[in-house]
Amino acid sequence: MGMKTDLDLKGNNFSNGASAFFIASLVAEVPNTYLLQKVPPAKWLSINVMLWGVAAAAAAGAKNYTTLLVARIFLGIFEAPVAPSLMIISGQYYTKSEQAPRFTFWFLGLGVAQIIGGLISFGFQHVHHAFAGWRIMFLVMGLITVAVGLATLLFLPDTPMQAKWLSDDQKVTLLQHVRVNQTGIRNGKFDPKQLLEAALDPQVWLWALMLALQAVSSGVVVVYSSTLIAGFGFGGPISALLNTPSGIVSIFFTLLVGIGVRKASNRWAWVFICSIPGIIGGGLMSFLPKSNRAGILIGIYLVNSIVAPTPVIYHWIAANCAGYTKRAFTSAVVAGFFCVGNIIGPQTFQARDAPEYRPAKIAVLVTQAVAGILAVVLFGYYVWENKRRDRAQSTQEGQAVVTDEKAWGGLTDKQNKDFRYVY
Template identity: 65%
Template structure:
């Protein structure tokens, strides 16, 4: 990508349609006479200012989310007198709260800049996570986990919206990958922390609040806005449009993405909450179980990097999604059908299931790339993030105390959901191909000369004749 000369929007738009970018561009109309901006340098600057904070944010939120996983082998069940399905319930109610909180998130992300809304919730989730350490029984732990779910609910949607605002659709995939890679890093760090703290009697932890910086100079912003205008999705607007909510609720692609995310997240819920428990079931001590869980993070990182780079170079999101389900299916089969005495084989199965984690940033970026319209995008980000929580509600509940120590139904659920997710990925590919062909036949091929009028009009993907889906 070379040099870009910033141009301003020439077509007037009504106040309820206009993107915030239109206001900015018209306010800086003299930018057209200014020197060109090096987009490569600008993109590197944005990467430096955004990616580290988004990555750290995701590392911390995943550590907070999976601390129950490590606490399980550190004696929390005994210390808090958790009996029956109490442990599974605390994991489940985190995601129930997470899901419910996505409803107000749709409105809040439309009215408040995503970076500011995220920053406020980061502080509050730190408080909720710290409160978990003060729990003396099941009820206290349950309340702390519920509040943690409420405050963490905005992390996924906020990071999705921020990533889609600063990058084109082809640039988004590796950037989603960078911050989502925090999940695998958190798995590794979590294992080390758990191992270390199982050897000490007293400890205190200090938490950090991250922030997302705002991009500076007007010339750079002009160039950036023109650069990302090819997305045809807009950047941000405070206008809340109920018509776009209705459209989203009836959009076939969004529900296919939602169901796929739920299926993927069932396995994610198993990995998040019970991987250490499964490993401990082989007879390993708590500290060793924590260490043996660390390769899961390495698998997550490798596959997440692979798909991020692959999509940037080849697109074909659907194929990369299917590719990552294959190790998940194999891992689910090893977990389900190998005898427990085959420790190496079952361990490999646990590790392979973690490849499925790499499909979630694909689904997140796919949603942002194919959903246009300010309110629709906010709704879509919250819906897909909420779908993640639905899968994580189902996942831990497949682990019932009556099925211990084999947990065979849970393992079969991992296998079945991954296979179903692969099928739906192929269905999405067919749907998008059909939609694009239909638009070409009915409305003609995209006329680049007519795209300027729709770039910042706040139109949804259904309303915009120039919009084409990526797959």
């Protein structure tokens, strides 16, 4: 769209700008862990969405690499709370089996954005004005984002008990419905012991590593798919249009996973299954000759299947991580590792590797293979832990009962011996 020329971006400036966004987001996750505990989640989400829109609109005024970098840093800071806040809010309304399709529903925004973004980019590249098309695009999308943030502030409640569209009887019914989760709703008390428990919990780091590996690939395809397509010799507008099928693939696999988990559970299997087209896509991108445009394009599109496991991991956190402080910390850690993956992804695109960028393509192949293996490891851990708890419970008399303390007392999944992990 002319940004590189207008801002005189050279060498790895564009890659560094992409990484700066996620470095800032990673740093912001540290205070976000505490603020998610103290600030009502819907309010915190809406404020950051509005500020994110302001930063996006301000990016339209970038004059050079430095000012673009500053804009990207602020964008990263304000996006940091979005995924953790959505995880906490979404987990309040649904049972564990119901959460997966709901999480995937809001995550469909990524695929929709790829499609709409490609069309918007195509349109604005035909705008010939003193104020460049890419600047107009940033300004318009930033203002729309501010409006979305304002709507979130006005209409999204912090907890089900504050939902104006629910009667008192419906609120009681909802709380009884989600009681079986044994994860509670909200607790404003910060508990350092839960922080330590999360830091020593194997599942937390398996989630984090899986998401980081998937983010390396998503960082490649989301940021650079148009660049890869342009490497075939297509102009900017056509490259933007050819990138829109990536969004369709993302939406298809995200819906498939959401429905599949709801119908057949086996979250680990869906994460593993989605890594397969990602591996195939990475292989096609890496090893097909450049003359095989169709095959490489198919590879680029297939890699977008790897975004589908992300909401499954987010759902795992909501379903398997009990204790408000622990869940807030875990959400921030996993979101932080997502940033790490997205920092690494763009850095695999080095100017010296243009126009084929083979190391970046191989990175997609390898990270997807390892992420699939980790999903199987996590499955094995959950089976082992549940059986261990079953054996311990079988030595006690009576049937386990979901008491008020277990449902609402803020116990962690480790403290509550009747808690069972879903996988």
